[in-house]
Amino acid sequence: MSDADATSLKRPSGSASGTSAGELNNLNNVHIGEATTADMHYNIPNKIPKTEKCATSGISNIKLETNLGIPRRLYQIELVDRILELKGANAVIVAPTNSGKTLVAADILKNHFDKVPGSKAVFLVPNGLLAQQQGEALGKYLPKANTKVLRGEACTSEQINDLLQTTDILVMTPQILINAYDDAFDQDKPSFPISLIVLDECHHCVKKAPYSQLMEIFHLHLPGRPEPLPKLPQVIGLTASVRISTSKTDTAECNIFKLLANMDARLVMVEKNKDELAFYCAPPEEILVEYKDRFQIDVVIKPRKKKADLAYVQWLRNISTKLISLIEDAECKHDLVSCVEYLDMYNNSLMLNYECRSTDAYNYLKERAKTLMYKESRPESTDAWLADKYKGKIGTIEHYLCSSDENSWLAVLKEHIMKTKKPGAPMRCIIFCRTREICSALVDWANDSEELCDLNPGFITGSNASTSSKGLTNQQQNEIKQEFLDGRRQILFATSVAQEGVDVKKCDNVICYNFTSDMVARIQTRGRARKSGATYTVLATKQRLKDEEKSKQNEIKQNEVLQKIIQMPHPEFTRLLQREQKTLLADLRNNAILEEQKKQNHKRELQEQGKDYSLICGHCSDFAFSCEELRKVNRHHHVVMDEDFLKTRVDLDLGTFVGEKWPMWFQFAKMHCKNPKCRRFLGPVCHYNKKTYALPKIEMFTVVAPNGENIKTLKAWKDCPFHVERFQPENPLFERTIDN
Template identity: 30%
Template sequence: MQEDKDVELYEYQKELAKEGCDGANVIILAPTNSGKTYVASRIIQIHLRRQKAQKKLARVVFLVENEALAFQQGKVFAEQLAAYRTKVFTGSVQSVKGQFLRDHLAELDILVATAQILVNDLTSGKIQSLNEFSLIVFDECHHSYNDHVFNAILRNYLDMKLNSKDDAEDLPQIVGMTASLGVSGSTDDEKGINHMKRIMANMDARFLCTVRTHDNLESLKKHMSSPIEELVAVKPRENDVFKEKVLDAAIEIEKHVNKHVAKKRRTLTDSQKATFKVPVNIIGTEQFSQWISDFVQSIAEVDASLGRILNPCREHLEAYSKSLLLHRDARTKDALHVLETFIDEFNIVPPLEEMDSTLVNIYEEMTITYQVNEDGSENPKLVRMGQILNEILVFNANARGIIFVKTRELADALVKWINESDKLKVLNANIFVGQSVGSSRGGMTKCRQRDALECFKGGLHRVIIATSVAEEGLDIHKCNLVIRYEHVTNEIARLQSRGRARAEHSRYFVISEEVSGILEKEKKNQRCEELMNTLVPRLQEYLENSANSWDSERRHMQLQMKKELECKVEERRLNVIDEMEFKCLNCGSFICSSRNIKCIKRAHHIIIDPEAYKRLNLQRDTPYFTEPEDIAYGGRLFCAEISCQKWLGSVCTYNDIDFPLINLKAFKVVNSNGVGKKFKRWKNVPCEIDAFTPEDLNNLTEDRLAKQIENP
């Protein structure tokens, strides 16, 4: 065992750590790059020393949102707290190494884990209680709001506290860390204070710890950098031929929608009639994407014959809109690629329905009449961004830059644009996106993320195009340039992305079209950030000068939140339907009953009805994801209706048995009255889906063996 050396901190970091080291529940609020992880290391060290000296439970769990953060923070603790036993637990650690959080509690001092891992073990009962830990640290604790995974853990904690009869002496200490609590997008003082109080109540925090003494503030400033900010408004394209051609195609689809809706007009509600009016004038905007969501919901409600016509129309309109969104921010060739990819997938099944053939003809007519070389207009936003990249990065081999965008598709398009540009290709751009989808759908594996950051640090890639996954927490090399490109969210993201511009004399740009509203939103975020900075001292004064009042108010808020949650649970219980039918959204074919759907690992929904195989086509493939206990996910699932054959999900292999793994987005769910509805999330489906049990597996295995004996 190595010597337990004190974690060394700057004086301002010691100020941040004080109340946490004293054992209080706290939120540590400090700027990006101020060393909050080192502050947490010191709190953890003091806590473990104190608990061990008093011969009490000494076990810390440090919770993060994603895998990359888990390994990064785990490395810091292994270095700073070498005298203690530290291990990282994530989904991949469990699936690849078969190492589970619950199995290592007794032998470890510090467990760094993605929050969902702990939620799963608490839900399954494999970890009985949060009392298994003496300290819980939440990284980026501003997320502990609404339905975030952090709150699932904190609700468990608050239940223990509120149900306790003895002042909850055995509860673990809670520490949260963040660069900004935010004000929930409000510029109103009272709403901003209430937002911060709610997060503190969720965390059961007694103190809000910031750097406040004059000398420490001066020291903190020396370790921070404030980039020069600039908002860049750019005029849209002139003579946009591509947009005109896409609009022509959308208008043709609109005519067919109107014709078929008119035939069924008497059977439709006023709401459905209104929704089925295609707003062609806003195609290629976020508003159109919202209309698509409403449109598909109405498709789920109407009869199968009309749905079979409208759903492919919806798919094509959505593809045209996505291409225009990309065209707005990238090159025309990138937008065309979106359409080409979509139509290739659509044509995998030869069009057997008249509407399918009509839609393909509309696309072909558009591409025949439009040639890329006819549209000589460059994207003015790319021209301006190219000038900025050229000015700040191209001629400085040591300079680095990050461009934040909204979608993976745009990130990929900008990487290609830079690397195909004669002036910019020296930057050798790379992408940095999340792991939430497989690499085949644009996501990145843990290894690819790590390699991307290492190559960025080493200079192989001098600019990375990133989605929001790179905004917070990750230790990214000092940047000379940060650009938010047609994408701003809230005051917290603004603060964190600016924090990436750590190099001296760094620059921060927001680039957007003049009419998009993005720049106005950024200005509002700036006002929200300034408001938070004003409100924090006021809140601290209340917490410290009215400690008893805060204790009472905090408990009252916690009781109110508990009551609200119980009401939601009861409302769902009262609205639960015994049985519902799951039908193909595209053609309306019956696939299975809700009684024949089971849930594996509290996340994956499989069909266990052998008869359903007659209504489905399963294509096996190399698994894209594996888990312990003989579970693998891979392959593709299709509707067996010959004129449909739409993708419905993938394949789950469990104990050498293949099960259809359904994707909820591809289904409509129909009640006993024949009313269909589309759901985005399983938790909103109003029927109970039971867990897949060993008994279910045994029954299915026995049934298969019996059939093999009957039909050798």
């Protein structure tokens, strides 16, 4: 959601504001308590019929507002009242971006604490970038509540219980809570004193996403679990949109009911104060500009996918993950990896040449080639051949560089960046780009431009990549975001990571630079344009503009279907919800039963054979580790726990692979088979929570059953025939939890 600060009443540009002081005072007296001179500065819309003004206010709200002193809009009060009416039932609140959903959540929390003094709540956010921001907002809205933002993603159940002793609201990512629940189940104490959970950006509660995993815990009293869960917490979801997969009404309706079923929730939307909502949450002006294709890439061999495109990157990734993992021969595999790396480099530089300056593409090429050629290579090896190819072409590229024209796309981009710039006044512009490399190159371009350079451009990218490929750590992300927030930077180039994480009230210009996204992401992206009079501009090729149009149509369909559902008679709604829930629960139960069977079979085999499964190198068949040494961290990371494993049983390559491989998991080395004739890559080694973990990749091994039978190479850990125990690391960041 990330519309934490949308409390002030703003007036969309160009509309009338002829509100009389009498109306203003009347409104303030009823809804805000004492009218102060400060309140007089807010522009109250005069579009709303008088009769509706007090329709939804109740005594409890007056008390609440007096306590908090922040003015509420009528539709915000309506949403809070609708949640009260549900008397503890779960709900999904759908309201536009920038409608002040965090403030609504704060009021819901306040009501909850008033009703049950001493109760505890959790506020969940989908990523670390949002945690700090929403924690600060809640701290501001609920100064009397003790709010804490939890960093990292590990936590034992004991740590959570300790924190809840002294805290009213815990803000964190869902993984922490899932881990804590899993840990609590392992300890036979499957409960926390949490009575309300808010799921921010709850459209993520689908498939196997962390939000969904958390809901699974509540849905199922899994076999083997000691007691049914005690009273479940109330769950309130907040979102600006619900993902729909097609523009067909039936399917779209089904998509929305799936989310509601997953959260066991009613749908809550603004119904009475729609005019006011529309008045304040008018989307920014949309500008679409078509870019002419710059040139076609001529290639002799017909490529599988169009070059200079992300589809090509995807194709390359498929080769690396699907094909290369199947190859047993180490040398052959190494050669293929090298080829893929070079192709990836060339494709990235083509993309840069297309969307940035040719010099940016050239600089990238040189830098990346340096790291690729750093590897020692024997003469006549594939590496040497690839390096020669590159060296042979670089002259042609340099020649092209001298003769190439200025990229005409950039002139248009610059014009649109500067369109909101007023002399002497600050501006905030976010430009969304397709890749990290493009972001970085555009910052170089902007720094070379006299006008743009003064605005101190920066870039924000995801934390899933190494720094060598322009990835940022969580801390760096937060720093850049802060600089943009306080105006030290007025231009921010961003990948999709900022679609949900960057919430800047002063942002008046959002540009998508040949960047389009699906319906949900489009709504989020557009929602970054927060200032009144802001614009949302898409500069893209014809094909991409078509995608944009499709997302737009889906948004219209989504709104239509949401209206249909909200107006549905209650029995009809319940029938459809229960239908989805039945399917959902049946699937969950089947999976749980299968997992339990696997566990029992594994146990039986252990007893019968007297030994465990073992994993041997998939190439040379040397013993690697036994199944009993394996543990699962965060449900999906498989680690070898034996301390001597890294020291004595594998070779470590402390190469250039430093970076955040998964959030909070910092890779610093690769493991290789110890057999000198084999040396097969076996998986990454990471720091997580200040400890070192070996993370073997299952596809590199052959599994040997207790009866000695070999099991063909498996592609994923979930396909393993054995059960792996969980391990719950402590959170070393616990002591440094941020207080608000």
